[in-house]
Amino acid sequence: MGVADLPLGLRLCRQAGWNQIESDWRRFMDMQPHGCFVAELDAAPVGTTVTCSFGPVAWIAMVLVEVTARRRGVATSLLTHALNFLNSQGVETVRLDATVAGQPVYEKLGFAPEYGLTRYAGTAPQVNAESHSAGVAASLLPGIVAFDRRMTGTHREKMLLRLFEEAPEAMRVLQRGDQLDGFVTVRRGANATQIGPCIATSTAGPLLLSEALGRWAGRPVFVDVPCDNTDAVEAVEAKGLKAQRHFTRMYRGKRIADCPQAIWASSGPEKG
Numbered sequence: 001m002g003v004a005d006l007p008l009g010l011r012l013c014r015q016a017g018w019n020q021i022e023s024d025w026r027r028f029m030d031m032q033p034h035g036c037f038v039a040e041l042d043a044a045p046v047g048t049t050v051t052c053s054f055g056p057v058a059w060i061a062m063v064l065v066e067v068t069a070r071r072r073g074v075a076t077s078l079l080t081h082a083l084n085f086l087n088s089q090g091v092e093t094v095r096l097d098a099t100v101a102g103q104p105v106y107e108k109l110g111f112a113p114e115y116g117l118t119r120y121a122g123t124a125p126q127v128n129a130e131s132h133s134a135g136v137a138a139s140l141l142p143g144i145v146a147f148d149r150r151m152t153g154t155h156r157e158k159m160l161l162r163l164f165e166e167a168p169e170a171m172r173v174l175q176r177g178d179q180l181d182g183f184v185t186v187r188r189g190a191n192a193t194q195i196g197p198c199i200a201t202s203t204a205g206p207l208l209l210s211e212a213l214g215r216w217a218g219r220p221v222f223v224d225v226p227c228d229n230t231d232a233v234e235a236v237e238a239k240g241l242k243a244q245r246h247f248t249r250m251y252r253g254k255r256i257a258d259c260p261q262a263i264w265a266s267s268g269p270e271k272g
Contacts, residue, residue, distance in 0.1 A: 001029065001036035001048060008038065008045050012064035019189035019222060019268070020062070023166065028052065028062065031158050035085055039078050041069050049078040051085060056092040057154045057256060063102065075105055083109065083252070092254045097247040097266075111250040115260055116227040120241035121192060124221045127214030132207045133172040136164065136183070140173060147180050151199045151263070153256040159267075160197075163187065172211065174204040184208040184265065192220035196265030205264035206235045212265075213239055224268060226260035235264070 001009070009025045028050040029036050039047035046069035050062045060082050065074045086094055097117060098106050136144070141164060145157045163185050164171050171185040182200020186193050195212050198205065209232070213221060223241060225232045226249075 001038045001050070003029070005038050005045065005048070009048050009062070009064070012048060012066065013190065015067060016064055017191070018064075019191045019194060021188065021190050024187075024189075025062075027162055027166070031162060035082070035089075037078060037081055037085075039065070039074050041072065041074060047074045047078050049082050051082050052159070053086065053089055053091055054154045054156050054158070056090070056254075058086045058089070058091040058094050060086075060094060060096045063096075075102070076109070079105070079109055093256050094252045095256075096250055098250050099245070099247060103248055103250070106250055109252070111252045114249040114251055114255070117224050117247045117249060117266055118227055118233070119244045119247070120223045120225060120236045121244040122221065122239075122241040124193075124213040124216040124219055125239050126217045127210050131211055133174045133184070133211050136168065136171040136173055138164075140180075143180050144171075144173065144183050147183070148197070148199050151259050153258040172208065174200065174208055182208050182264075184212045186212060186216065189222070192222045194268050195221055195223045197263070197267035198265035199262055200264050201262070202231060205232060205262075209235050209264050210239070222268075224266040226263050226266065228260040229263060231261075232264045 006022060006025055010022060013020045032050065032052045035051035037049050038045050046066040048062055048064050049060060052059045060079065063075055063078060083094065096106065141161060145160055148160060149155050167187065171183060173183045174181045182204035184198035186195050193216050198208050198212065200208050223236050225236055
């Protein structure tokens with residue numbers, strides 16, 4: 001997949017009702033230039049998928065197939081091709097977030113469930129509270145990357161740096177002295193602003209989530225929350241957001257040790 005295929009990716013996103021916009025597709029292609037793929041059927045482009053390797057851990061995302069080409073093996077072919085590519089890169093663990101419809105396809109390819117996530121949607125409420133977080137200077141990024149790695153079991157430096165480069169003003173941190181307790185960022189979408197990733201301690205998580213929602217008060221938002229993080233579930237429901245859809249986080253290969261209780265907002269089902 002290259003820049004010339006952007007119209008295809010955007011069309012399939014709109015067809016499926018997904019939230020990604022052009023900047024998301026460009027981010028995928030920049031992070032993994034040779035790991036984004038287009039499927040053709042009868043010489044016509046009908047599907048996409050992207051991969052992103054973070055050392056030994058990789059993600060597969062954006063598995064989209066034209067409505068008229070579904071149930072013809074396109075998704076399975078895309079996934080098989082993506083897995084072969086990741087195997088060639090020496091990846092030990094492949095993860096993804098599966099919709100209810102997609103989960104059986106992934107299970108046939110050897111993926112097993114880890115835990116559930118729920119997408120909460122609604123209008124961000126007005127928050128009249130003192131701000132506890134601060135903006136992010138470039139000097140804080142190594143600490144954010146290290147904190148994220150401890151909590152997620154994945155070295156996601158290239159993704160976090162790219163999100164900061166795209167919108168430095170959107171990233172916020174909460175610190176106690178020199179100790180980082182958490183961070184949050186947001187990104188715009190076609191349907192709503194996606195809150196996340198928000199990776200934080202049990203003390204910092206509610207504050208960061210509340211402040212992020214407050215900055216987008218009156219506008220539509222999505223927040224993807226691990227079901228195992230019951231405090232995060234309670235926090236977003238208390239803000240009036242409603243469960244919209246459910247995902248299952250799945251893995252293939254070596255299971256990694258991440259911490260769902262520290263994930264207050266996943267970065268969206270396309271990035272984990």
